[in-house]
Amino acid sequence: MSFVKSLAAGMAVAASLIAPQAGAASTFFPTAPLPFELVNLRTTVDSCAFNPDTVQVVNTGTAIQVRMRDNNCLVPGTPKQVDIRLGAFPVGLYSVEVAQGSFENVVVTERLQFSVIPRSTIFVAPPIPFPLTDYTGAWWNPSQPGWGVLIHQSPLDAVFAAVFDYVEGPNAAPTWVTLQSGRWKSASTWEGRTIRTTGNPVTAQDLGEAYLQFDVPPPEGAAPGTKWAIVTHRLPNGSTVGRYITRMP
Structure with missing residues (x-):
């Protein structure tokens, strides 16, 4: 009988120790x-x-x-x-x-x-513009053979374009410039810099501003149904040129 009482007392003590933790x-x-x-x-x-x-x-x-x-x-x-x-x-x-x-x-x-709690929403004012389509491709003007523009638009809408051109006049010569380091000003207008790369070692010269304006009204005499853009950039001689281009089929 004393053993049963001792066991019961021990269990009571153990329970009192466990209870505060629970x-x-x-x-x-x-x-x-x-x-x-x-x-x-x-x-x-x-x-x-x-x-x-x-x-x-x-x-x-x-x-x-x-x-x-x-x-x-x-x-x-x-x-x-x-x-x-x-x-x-x-x-x-x-x-x-x-x-x-x-x-x-x-x-x-x-x-x-x-x-x-709801996830926080980052509000950017005004909203950052982005293009609604991919303008990647080879662009040219069929009425002005001899020059063109290669445009690459990345999945994040960054633009890199190469313009293969020529300088008119007594010192006429083919020339290449790239359009880069820019951003979208609207869904159809990109603004960046004209860069000329020359020499060995390679050196890059910033010639000035550059623009790509897409989905513009077609020039006079253009074939119906074609979409046009205007590329504006600087030339190595310091002049600025802006011309119509359309994507090659």
Whole structure:
């Protein structure tokens, strides 16, 4: 009889030691979850009594209950911190109950709440312009053979163009310049720099501004149904030239 009393007293002492740990305040991780980001309940448990195989998470709308059935321990284990996955949720306010005991006799030991907040939106004013189509291709003017423009538009809408041209006059000679280092001023107008590259070692000379204006009205006498652009750039002799171009079929 004395053994039974001693055993009961020992279990009572063990229970009194475990109880404060079970009531330790729990938190959520992350503390401010975004929509459909995984949410965990971070709580402190008794390393002996806690059995992860018995943990159940019951989700009913915005109400969540975490049920845990402890092991029977005569001597309390050391406290440890565990994360219990609750799930991923849309924007809203959610209530969480932490319950312990057998599944037939569940006792709620803690009630908490967390909010899923909307993602922040970066507003750029005014909006950054971007083209609505890809202008990549070989461009020329059928009525002015002997020169043309190769345009490359990257997936991020950066533009690099090579102009193979010639300088008219007594010192006429073929020349190449590139149009680069620019940005879109509108959905159909790009502005950049005219760069001439020469020499060995290679040197780059900034000749001045450059423009590509797409979807402009066609020049007089143009074939119906063709789309036109105007390329404007600087020449090595310092002059500025602007001409109509259309994409080769």
